[in-house]
Amino acid sequence: MIKIKIKDIVNILDAECLGNCNLDKCINGVSIDSRNVTEYNLFIPIKGMTTNGHCYINDAINKGAIATLWNKNEPNPPTDIAVILVDDTVKGLQDLALAYRNQLKTKIVGITGSNGKTSTKDITAGVLSQKYKTQKTVGNYNTEIGVPYTLLGLDEDCEVAVIEMGMERAGEIDFLTHLVKPDIGIITSVGPVHIDNFPSVEEIAKSKLEIVNGIKSNGLFIYFGDDPLIQDTVDNTQISSKIRKENFGIREDNTLWLKEFHEDIQGITFKINDENCDELHMEMLGKHQALNALAAILAAKELGMNYEEIRLGLLKIEKTGLRNEVIKIKNSTILNDCYKSNPDSIKTALDIFKLFKSDKKIVILGDMLGYREMSHEVHYNVGKYLSSVKIDELITIGAEAKFIAKGARENTSIANITEFDTKEEATLYLSNFLEQNCSILIKGSRFLKLEYIVNTLKTKEDN
Structure with a gap:
């Protein structure tokens, strides 16, 4: 998690500090929920539709917060901890996360999709953890608040992070991908999810493709190649020539494709088109999970893993709850x-x-x-x-x-x-x-x- 002096936060956010403002104090991690505050945290209260985090500042202080961001228009800031005044605490969270991301040496895999992004995140993180110190998005923290919060939770020595990016409206993936700056970007699927916010599923596909806007130079873009809508959108999207493309699916014209597949109530077993790879097994259910695994395999190969490491990684997936x-x-x-x-x-x-x-x-x-x-x-x-x-x-x-x-x-x-x-x-x-x-x-x-x-x-x- 982020460890940073209060004065450096003030400089990053170009902010004013009030209260007990010992600028040389070091915060150890960030919390956006007063119930989860730990000692030396920076508390970032969020004002939402139904609740206002500023109301819980005393709870945060009692649990050990030593500093807080504070919306300038909110009354009664505390006086016994450092109060960093900002116009908008959400933007402050995002700006701090971007600054932290820029200093991290962590390789990041960014994942989006109408369906399958959480499972692909879990599979990818499980595989990569076989070789690297790996962290991933916890639960469904995949929004304009959840993604920067996840970035600020990465350890300084984290080697690889797998970040899930959700979308309800156009422009959100563009914003998140520029925040995450993935080395590898993955699109799992496109479908009529949140169609009430888009004129057509074609526009959803275009918005998902915004992920390429933030992929680093010489990075890799991975996508589900069996979907003609995704393929057509890729073909008609101006993607930097410095970003490489690979795809996965069942069709044999994909970079990686599913050659054999078997399943029972205990899990799935499958083979891919690379003869150097033996049969693979996962304790997950559904052919779609084998396809999600293909995306993870492409990411793992990009990061230098061999098939034995991948095989072992597929056996240690920590699954997010409430899914199958x-x-x-x-x-x-x-x-x-x-x-x-x-x-x-x-x-x-x-x-x-x-x-x-x-x-x-x-x-x-x-x-x-x-x-x-x-x-x-x-x-x-x-x-x-x-x-x-x-x-x-x-x-x-x-x-x-x-x-x-x-x-x-x-x-x-x-x-x-x-x-x-x-x-x-x-x-x-x-x-x-x-x-x-x-x-x-x-x-x-x-x-x-x-x-x-x-x-x-x-x-x-x-x-």
């Missing part, structure tokens, strides 16, 4: 994939769910966000798609998900379709199935927090 977690509760098996939801990720989850063998198969689908006037049609089409999957019962949660139920009723032969308004109702209903030999898939948008279902059902395991 397999959980046993009594006689039931739950595929917990409730971090986010969109039509593409639902189809991927359903493909994985086919691996599960049981007497009864139940799919739980919640509302998907971000489709505005298209929402009813998008949800209906998901229900219609269920005709291609063999399940015994469909449960929907939320007002929009009722159109999934409608699409399923009118287009499938699913025997039992039940609609609930809340996750609490659905949880109570599901508790009746724990003693049965059944498999349950749970999928819904983040705002629903459907992990509540699994966490509540777990409490019944010993009852």
Whole structure:
């Protein structure tokens, strides 16, 4: 994590310092949440839509913060620690992160994509950690606040960092890539995620391609080559001749392609087109994860790793939670994939769910966000798609998900379709199935927090 004297922060931000301003004191790390402050931290309060971090300054001080950034228009700054006055604490966070990034010798892999970026981050970090001191984005800190916070959390001796970059609107990837300055940039996929903020999926692709704007000279750009939209956008985007390009996929015209693939409930095994590489294994589920691994392999090869190091690295992946977690509760098996939801990720989850063998198969689908006037049609089409999957019962949660139920009723032969308004109702209903030999898939948008279902059902395991 960043270690820097207060006077250097003041100089970087061209700021004024008030309070107990011992400029030679050294801060040790940054926190944007008063609950996580540790001794000698710089506390950076963020003013959001529903909360104002400035209100928690006393908590931060009590936990050991010795300095804080402070919006000039916020009243009552503390007097017992250093107060660094700025026009905007978010911009202050970003400017400090950029200055720190510029002094780091760390190689950085930047990853974006409509789907798959978090899994690719986890796989890439797992592989690279086999050879290098590696750090990665924690959880979903992939925004204009999360990315600079992640950069400031990198150790000075970190050799490689894997940074996830999210996007809701045009221009965000351009901003983040110039902050991160990746040596390697990866695009995993492009789809109609946050389509309510874009005129078309083509514009989403263009915005994702902004990642190349920040890739360092002689850096490497890696992308999913099977998607014609991505390939067309790459072909029609002016990319510096000093940036090299490689792609991955199933098609044999990719730089790296999937030659063989096998899976079972224990994980996936696959081969690539390079004869120097033996069979590879990962304790993850789904063909999409093998494709995500191809991106990681290209990044690892770029950073000088051999295939034996890569093979071992694939066996030590630390997975971010709520994505394809397999959980046993009594006689039931739950595929917990409730971090986010969109039509593409639902189809991927359903493909994985086919691996599960049981007497009864139940799919739980919640509302998907971000489709505005298209929402009813998008949800209906998901229900219609269920005709291609063999399940015994469909449960929907939320007002929009009722159109999934409608699409399923009118287009499938699913025997039992039940609609609930809340996750609490659905949880109570599901508790009746724990003693049965059944498999349950749970999928819904983040705002629903459907992990509540699994966490509540777990409490019944010993009852």
